[in-house]
Amino acid sequence: MKQFNIYFIIYFILLIYIVFIYGVRDRMTIEIRDTHLNLVPFVHTENDMTFLLEKGLRRHMNLFENTIGNIVLFIPFSFILLYKQRDRNVRAVILSGIVASMTIECMQYFFLLGVTDIDDVILNTVGLGLGACLAFIACRK
Numbered sequence: 001m002k003q004f005n006i007y008f009i010i011y012f013i014l015l016i017y018i019v020f021i022y023g024v025r026d027r028m029t030i031e032i033r034d035t036h037l038n039l040v041p042f043v044h045t046e047n048d049m050t051f052l053l054e055k056g057l058r059r060h061m062n063l064f065e066n067t068i069g070n071i072v073l074f075i076p077f078s079f080i081l082l083y084k085q086r087d088r089n090v091r092a093v094i095l096s097g098i099v100a101s102m103t104i105e106c107m108q109y110f111f112l113l114g115v116t117d118i119d120d121v122i123l124n125t126v127g128l129g130l131g132a133c134l135a136f137i138a139c140r141k
Contacts, residue, residue, distance in 0.1 A: 004080060004083060004084050005084075007076075007080055008080045008081075008084070011076045011077070011080060015073065015077075018073065019073075019104050019108075019114075020107075020108075020113060020114075036114075036115045036116065037109065037115075037116045038115065038116065038117040038118060038119065039118050040118070041118050041119060041122060042119055042122075043119075066117075066119065066120075066123075067123060070119070070120050070123035070124050070127065071123050071124070071126050071127040071130065072127060073124065073127060074097055074101065074124040074125075074127030074128050074131065075127045075128075075130050075131035075134065076131060077093075077097050077100065077127070077128060077131060078090075078093045078094065078097055078127075078128040078129070078130075078131035078132045078135065079131040079132070079134050079135045079138075081093045081096065081097075082131070082132055082135035082136070082139075083135050083138065083139070088135075088136075088139070090132050093128070093132065094125070094128050094129065094132065097124065097125065097128040098121065098124075098125055098128070101120065101121045101124040101125065102121055104120075105117070105118075105120055105121060
């Protein structure tokens with residue numbers, strides 16, 4: 001059990017690093033913050049897919065990071081919590097993951113770091129679901 005606490009701490013540190021520190025992020029000003037707030041699902045993802053062929057590799061990497069990256073980022077969250085729990089309460093784990101994802105997005109908004117995007121919450125939730133499936137597969141073995 002101590003081993004999973006260590007895994008969770010390492011995962012949490014990596015999560016914070018990836019979300020807030022990794023890559024060069026310009027601090028936004030309060031004036032432009034609201035122009036980088038996306039509350040309409042998959043608008044940016046659709047735009048990335050539309051311009052994928054026109055913009056080349058740069059746009060392709062952006063699409064990959066935003067979709068696959070957000071899914072993969074939250075797979076360990078549900079996997080570790082479910083594996084640690086005795087009653088395997090998937091709803092509680094998924095709900096706590098959604099709250100964590102929304103907290104990250106709110107922190108990005110209020111601290112003027114990155115783009116606050118509802119797509120991230122949705123994709124993180126997909127990652128939570130995949131992590132839950134992996135946890136149940138691992139528990140059966």
